[in-house]
Amino acid sequence: MATGAATGNQTAAQALLVEMLDPAVRADPYPVFTRIRELGPMVLPETGMVVFSGFADCDEVLRHPSSCSDGMKSSVVQRQIAEGITPQRTATPGFLFLDPPDHTRLRTLAQQAFSPKAVRALEPEIRALVGELLDAVAARGTGEQTPGAPFDVVSDLAYPLPVAVICRLLGVPLSDEPQFSRAAALLAQGLDPIMTLTGQASANADERLRADEWMRDYLGHLVAKRRAEPREDMISALIAAEEDGDQLTVDEIIATCDLLLIAGHETTVNLIANAVLAMMRAPAQWAALAGDPDRANVIIEETLRYDPPVQLVMRIAGDEMVIGDLCIAKGDSILLLIAAANRDPDAFDRPDVFDPDREGLRHLSFSKGPHFCLGAPLARLEARIALTELARRFPHARLAAEPVYKPNVTLRGLASLRLG
């Protein structure tokens, strides 16, 4: 177990982490993050876990060569296996949860489709999609045409856009989307560290397991279809790689598509909606973007810092690690509160202010090191086009209702954001 100058007392630390999970703080978890950060790194011997919430510490852990992502390496899981308890993992995981060499092999195969060059080629299509979605809003007589008539940024733009793009890239028929959107939402909730922090399974654990089985079954059928009739899509490209030699297995194709489909469903939507909300609360920023589309890049980066779509990530110490004054034992779990780190006053002036023009703008929101978000160029492009077009067409938009949040802790985001 970790040793060293862990600050804060155990009970206070544990209570704050449980408070962080409470749906009541979802609309504004930042005061809880501040209190957690003020306690310093936390060591929780009962769960074999260390929690970091400062920028420098999180940054160092993400880049550390002993940081692992394969949960099977945790001492808790290893102890369960030794006691004959079957670990939770039942199916092949996506490469987000793997370490080299498997991680490197699978990421390399997926990476081509997400390179900056491949993503730039999607720009005309993304523009057309955004145009269609916003035309539909206008046709309903909302926004500028009928000021005061509300539309929902989430359901009218921020959700359908990334979903259409990832389905297109993978080769998943968009017409099937209503079937798997529920599964994707349930699986996204599975990333919340409920079990790790409370020792209790979350309420819908069984439902999630069934959603996972359903999704893999659905993707398995699609793989069989594309094998018979290949197309110009990523599933067909992965099948070609599989048939080419021993580069990956069918289970790994399914796990990779599963990961990309969920990542494509549950993250960019939050970036777009969080950016719009931040600007609605700082209307000068909205007006500035409407007048100058070039501001989109700094607005996107500041949103990623100020209100990140992925609020935390986990690591396992693959070996003994020293971070600051803490010595972390091999097999300990490490929880990195990125949303807290991005507002660390030791790293940022006025950290709680949304200021796209701040000096030294940076963040950990796409992670660092070998697991740096594969979809970052795509997410940035989709957000840039969606935000600039929305501000250009609806320069006078204002919040029409209090935003509503999904219960998710890790992939925190809005369920509804109504503008008028």
Ligand code: HEM
């Ligand atoms: C604003 C939107 C997004 C955010 C904030 C985000 C954030 C992240 C973060 C924090 C990680 C690393 C997790 C870790 O280190 O444990 C990650 C990994 C990943 N992301 Fe994203 N993501 C976004 C959009 C996307 C999109 C659109 C895709 C693709 C469809 C995508 C695909 C992936 C993949 C495949 C990984 C795993 C990389 C690896 O393990 O090597 N992401 N993302």
